[in-house]
Amino acid sequence: MRLALKELIRRPGRFVAAAVILTLISVLLMFIGGLLDGLLDSSTGAFRIQRGNLIAYSASSSRSLPRSRIPVEIKDQVARVEGVKSVGGFSTVQVAARPESDPQTRKLIPTILIGYELPPRGLPGDSLDKGSVYADSALKSRGIKAGDFLLLGSPRIPVKVIGFVDDSRYSGQISLWGSMETWSEVTQAVRPGSGGTDTVQALVIDDTSDNPEAAKRIEDATGASIEVLTISEAIDSLPGVATQRSTINQIIGVTVFIALVVISLFFALITIERTTLYGILKAIGASSSTLFLGVTSQAVAVTLLACSIAGLASVGLAVFLPPGTLPFSLSVGRVALSVGLLLFAAIAGCTFSLRRVLRIDPAAAIGE
Amino acid sequence: MSLTPALELKGVRKVYDVAGQEVVALDHADLVVGADEIVVLVGPSGSGKTTLCSIAGALLSASEGTVIVDGNDITSFNAKQLTTFRRNKVGFVFQTVNLVPFLTARENLLVVDELAGRSGNRKAALKRADQLLGELGLADRRNNLPSQLSGGQRQRVAIGRSLMNNPGLVMFDEPTSALDSKTGEHVVDLIHHEMKERGTAAIIVTHDTRITKFADRTVRIDDGVVST
Numbered sequence: 001m002r003l004a005l006k007e008l009i010r011r012p013g014r015f016v017a018a019a020v021i022l023t024l025i026s027v028l029l030m031f032i033g034g035l036l037d038g039l040l041d042s043s044t045g046a047f048r049i050q051r052g053n054l055i056a057y058s059a060s061s062s063r064s065l066p067r068s069r070i071p072v073e074i075k076d077q078v079a080r081v082e083g084v085k086s087v088g089g090f091s092t093v094q095v096a097a098r099p100e101s102d103p104q105t106r107k108l109i110p111t112i113l114i115g116y117e118l119p120p121r122g123l124p125g126d127s128l129d130k131g132s133v134y135a136d137s138a139l140k141s142r143g144i145k146a147g148d149f150l151l152l153g154s155p156r157i158p159v160k161v162i163g164f165v166d167d168s169r170y171s172g173q174i175s176l177w178g179s180m181e182t183w184s185e186v187t188q189a190v191r192p193g194s195g196g197t198d199t200v201q202a203l204v205i206d207d208t209s210d211n212p213e214a215a216k217r218i219e220d221a222t223g224a225s226i227e228v229l230t231i232s233e234a235i236d237s238l239p240g241v242a243t244q245r246s247t248i249n250q251i252i253g254v255t256v257f258i259a260l261v262v263i264s265l266f267f268a269l270i271t272i273e274r275t276t277l278y279g280i281l282k283a284i285g286a287s288s289s290t291l292f293l294g295v296t297s298q299a300v301a302v303t304l305l306a307c308s309i310a311g312l313a314s315v316g317l318a319v320f321l322p323p324g325t326l327p328f329s330l331s332v333g334r335v336a337l338s339v340g341l342l343l344f345a346a347i348a349g350c351t352f353s354l355r356r357v358l359r360i361d362p363a364a365a366i367g368e
Numbered sequence: 369m370s371l372t373p374a375l376e377l378k379g380v381r382k383v384y385d386v387a388g389q390e391v392v393a394l395d396h397a398d399l400v401v402g403a404d405e406i407v408v409l410v411g412p413s414g415s416g417k418t419t420l421c422s423i424a425g426a427l428l429s430a431s432e433g434t435v436i437v438d439g440n441d442i443t444s445f446n447a448k449q450l451t452t453f454r455r456n457k458v459g460f461v462f463q464t465v466n467l468v469p470f471l472t473a474r475e476n477l478l479v480v481d482e483l484a485g486r487s488g489n490r491k492a493a494l495k496r497a498d499q500l501l502g503e504l505g506l507a508d509r510r511n512n513l514p515s516q517l518s519g520g521q522r523q524r525v526a527i528g529r530s531l532m533n534n535p536g537l538v539m540f541d542e543p544t545s546a547l548d549s550k551t552g553e554h555v556v557d558l559i560h561h562e563m564k565e566r567g568t569a570a571i572i573v574t575h576d577t578r579i580t581k582f583a584d585r586t587v588r589i590d591d592g593v594v595s596t
Contacts, residue, residue, distance in 0.1 A: 002482060003468070010470040280466040283427060284529070285455025285483045287448070362454075363418075363427040 004294030008301055018266040019302050025259045026303075026310030026342055029252060033334045034314060036248040038327035039172075043244075044235045045136070046112075046170035049120040052086070052204040054215060055234040056226040063227065063237040065092060069199045074222050081221045083209025088117030089180055089200030093187040094173065099142070100149035100158060109142055111135075112173045113152065113159075115183025118204045122165040123177055130185065133178040137164040141323035150176070153190035171238070172327070256341045263303070263349030267295055271353040275360055282362035292357045296350045303346040307339045372439040374537040374569030375401040375424050380433035382419050382592075393419040395592040396433070401537070404567040406560060408580050411589035417573045418541075420589060424571060425458050425539040426450045438536030455484050459530030459538035459568075461523070461559075463545055467514040473501060473525045474510040480532040493532075500528040504558065520551035527559060531566070538563065540572040544579065556582050 008015060047055065056078065061068035070089075078087045092115075096108040113133070119125050123134055135144065139161070144150070149158050159182065168175045178186075180197065187195025205228065207214045215228035229237065236242050271278070278291055318330040382394040394416045401407050401424075411417050422428040423435055426442055429450070435443050438457050445453060454460075467476045477497040501510045504524040514522050523543060530538045540559065544552030556572075560582040563570045572579060580586045588595050 003471075003479060006475075007470050276466065277468065280460075280462060281468075281479075281483070282451070283425075283454065283460050283462075284480055285451060285533075287451050290483065362451075363422040 001290075001293050001297045004298045005301065008298050014270070015298070015302050018262070019306055021262050021266075022259065022303055022306035022342070023309045025255060025262065026306045026338065027313050029255050029259075029338045029342065030310050030314040030330070030335060031317070031328075032248060032251055032255065033338055034318065034328045034330040035326070036245065036252075037331060037334055038329035039244050039248075040241060041167060041329045042169045042172045042327045043238055043241055044170075045168040046114060046120075046175050047231055047235050047238075049122060049165070049168050050118070050204050050231060051121060052088075052118055052206040052231075054205040054207050054218070054228050054230060055090070056203040056205060056218070056228045057201075059219075059225055059227050061227075063229065063234075064239075065201055068201045070201070070203060070226060071199055072197075074226060075200070075203055077222050078203060078205060078218055078226075081218050083207050083214055084218065085206045085208045086118055087203055087205045089115065089202075090117070090204050091115045091180065091183050091187075091201040092170070093183060093190065093195070094171075095153045095186060095190055097150040097152050097176075098156070099144060100151055103151055103156070109139070109150075110173045111139075111150075111152075111176050112170050113176045113178060113183055113186050114170070115178060115180040115200075116204070117180060118206065120165075120168070120177075122168065128162070128177075128179045128182070130179060130181045131159055132162045133159045133176040133182065134163045134165050135161045135177070136168045136175045137166050138169060138324055139174050140164065152176075152186050155189040157186050157189050159186070252341070256345050259342055260345040260349045263299055263346050264352040267299055267350055267353045268356065270298075271295060271356045275356075276364075278357065278360045279362055279364045282360060288354075288358050288360075291360075292350070292354050295353050295357065296347060299346040299350045300343060303342050304339075307342055311335050311339075372403060373400050373436070374403050374405065374438055375399065375571070376434070376436040377420075377424065377594075378434040378436075380420075380423060380430045380435060382416075382423060382428065383431045392592050394423070394430075394594075397589075397592070397594040399424075399587065399594055399596065401569050401571060402584075403536070403569055404564065405585065406563055406570045406572065406583045408583035408586045409571055409573045409589060410575070410577070410580070410586060415589045416592040417589055419592075420594070421539050421541060421571060421573050424537070425460060426454045455480075456533055457535055457537070459533065459535040461526045461530045461538065461540045461543050463542040467522055467525055467529070469514055472511045472513055473506055473517065473521075473528075474498065476514070476525055477501065477528050477532045480529055484533065496532065497528070500531055501525075503562070504528050518551075519547050520555055523547060523551075523555050524558065527555075527562060531562065531568070536569065538568060538570045540570060540574075542574055542576075543572065544574065544576050549578075552576065553578065 057063055057068040058070050075087055093113050095111055095113055097111045098105050144161055146163055148161050151158055184195045184197050218228045314330050321328055377397050377399040380394055380397045384391045384393055409417050423430050442453055474497050478493055481493040501507055506524055556579050
């Protein structure tokens, strides 16, 4: 292995082509992964920041928040179920916003106003005053500060932004978090006939029983009028989330496969080129495993170098990307996963060279 | 000096299967090489020199017969055992000077030690490498890459590498074929000197009849039959 690493250091030119291609593949992998995470973050933040562990939709809604309507009396029934610590309504309405400072702007801000009763993480425990909202921090990129007013919908209902909360977007839109009264007022104004206070779209439930049967127990207590999901189930039911995840994961799979092919071809060629040298080394006592370990260590080293460059490039992209332009989110877990996948591809790719290394006959070193 | 012969071949036969037909490369060969004997092996192309050299050097297994190298019967060794045996007991100098191109002269010698997993005693290996390079007149070139050395110097490094594991037997495969006559003669003189000084046996495969004067004995091989 020491021999292989010395070659890597002293003859770096031989590995430039593989390193460049692998760096590009690594960048692609981390970028696609970051894009997936960014897309999912921007679609699911409103659910992920919930303190409750369960979400209930009306049974007939097919797990669709816009279709779901739950009478408020159900909330009381749920609150009485053993193990339920607290329960609160959760309702949404999509609405375009304008800064009050620029009411004639054509650059409307797509937002989703969320009325809540159980405060998620990052929001104060006390109910907010009517007309006051917390906004997702992505709104800062539109020049909005705490204390500014937004005008919602065509009736231009004014709401005051009193603070910001991180990572709370929903369906790719900036969320505004207000009381149920605020939600009702805005909804009735932008969608006459909707926004009554006798129903909510969903219930957020904090169940402390830690019982896998909790959802079933709550559903039964309401005469099966609601369907209770865990937060992760509710996230998977959001429109597009499962499709996005599946599509991008397939792209990641194909990219890893391409990396595997590149590594296997490159190191197979290098092994062919080194046949004589390997024959000599075998003749003087190198085992096939020693030589294969050398090839693999070179592939791993080149891959780690490529990943390091790609990691720096991805961090640079994440830092310097103007907020709100691309849904790109880079995490340590994503970088580690990308590195892990590429290392797997590197090691798996080298196994194609193993057969060639095994077939090199040390006797061929004599009599050439 | 050991009295055990460096090599004993008893009735060694090697048969290859070529396209379904048996080809006899070595036919009941008998050969004994003394502990510090230098034997030159001559014969026309295809006569079986390479096969004999490969079997004696633990690169190939014989189809029949007994092979004893430095007192070790290696006849029934498997590939893994042969690899370990070569690593510790046999030295090789090849026809084309096959040094590792990205290693210095000194590192090319240390490779043998690293392959044997003896790098724990790095200091001793460095000392031995430097001593060998000094004896071969390469003390001032130890940090040069093979590309920075002349043909003769490269072959001297290869000789140093073959002696690094302190072998009982060194196989030389056409050691002068890539050198001009003057350098070739100098290299063979050096081989003779190094082998005799260490009491190490050597088999030199060659077409170059000028080499025979440096040998203790010349062995001829024709159509796989050894005649001493």
